Amino acid sequence: MPATRSPRAPRRPSSPAVPDTAHTDWHDLRAPNAWLLMLEGRAPWEYAALLASLPWMKKLPHGDGHPVLVFPGLGANDLTTAPLRALLESLGYATQPWGQGFNFGPRAGVLEQAKADLQALHRRHHRKVSLIGWSLGGIYARExxxxxxxxxxxxxxxxxxxxxxxxxxxxxxxxEMVSGHTSNDADLMAQIRTAPPVPTTSIYSKSDGVVAWRCSVNEPSPLAENIEVQASHIGLGVNPIALYALADRLAQPDGDWQPFEPKGARRWFYKAPERP
Structure with missing residues (x-):
């Protein structure tokens, strides 16, 4: 097992350019409107942009070979995360798809199998595992x-x-139709809202046509951050700007996590957070 550097206290990420979540009335949030939903038609163009940018993307900092477990979104399967996993493989990561077919929610045995896969991946590589989730898949990763x-x-x-x-x-x-679960469980949402006790990044888009963007915003903390990109919901997993940010997060040394900073050329693609 390779040695890691002694953990360094991460800088506290500055507040993102979003409303104060502590004072947000979550019941006032509404699903994205019809115009934003129509903009989901951008997804094929985002995939085309990824293909066009692959020579540049493959020059991103290579990883240290640690394992990465990737979860697809609601109603999707591992085919949808194949471009993301292929990029990460080219950067030196050992990726693994979730391997449970279509993601129809936390049905019987799904979460148990996901946990078993995480444990097996850790045993096989003797390394901690990075967890990536697209849409609903991100809930599995966080939990x-x-x-x-x-x-x-x-x-x-x-x-x-x-x-x-x-x-x-x-x-x-x-x-609700495919999972058999209600989507209006206040106790469950209170549990899900809490960020994990490990470095956690939410990549989101204000022009998301499926999920209201405020639903994807972490409350700022020393280990939780938010990165805003211009993307559709369906295209987030193939959007080159989103994948650049993802690769940047994975490339950090274990135990030496620092928040994302849109400096230099990054300022053209990522909005700088507001300072408190």
């Missing part, structure tokens, strides 16, 4: 990191609705 923090290196979510009103999305009816 696994809470249950097994000793196995989790970091969590990165893409358009994941972990806070806000449970029905402030355009997918809640589909979720």
């Amino acid at each position: 696994l990191a809470k249950e097994c923090p000793e196995l989790a290196r970091c969590v990165v979510t893409l358009g994941t609705p972990f806070t806000g009103h449970p029905r402030a999305t355009n997918a809640w009816r589909f979720f």
Whole structure:
């Protein structure tokens, strides 16, 4: 097992350019409007942009070979995360898909299998595992990191609705239909809203047409941050700007996590957070 540097106290991330979540009335949040939902048609163009940028993306800092477990979104399977995993493999990471077919919610045995996969991946590599989740898949990533923090290196979510009103999305009816669970469980949402005790990044878009963007905002803390990108919900996992930020987060040394800073050329693509 490779040696790691002694943990350094992370800088406290500055407050993101979003409303103070402590004073947000989550019941006032609404699902994205019809115009934003129509903008989800951008996704094929985002994938085309990824293909065009691959020569540049493959020059990103290479990882240290640690394992990465990737969870797809609601109603999606591992095919949708294949481009993301292929990019990370090219950067030196050992990726693993979730391997449970279509993600139809936390049905019987799903979370138990996800935990078993995390434990097996940790045993096989003798390294902590980074957990990546797209949309609903991000809920699995966050909850696994809470249950097994000793196995989790970091969590990165893409358009994941972990806070806000449970029905402030355009997918809640589909979720209830395929999962058999209600989407309006206040106790469950209170649990999900809490960030994991490991470095946690939420990559979100204010033009998300499926999830109200405020539902994807972590309350700032020493180990939780938010990165805003311009993307559709369906295209977040193939959007080159989102994947650049994701790769940047994974490349940090274990135990030496620092918040994302949009400096230099990054300022063209990422909005600088507001200073308190």
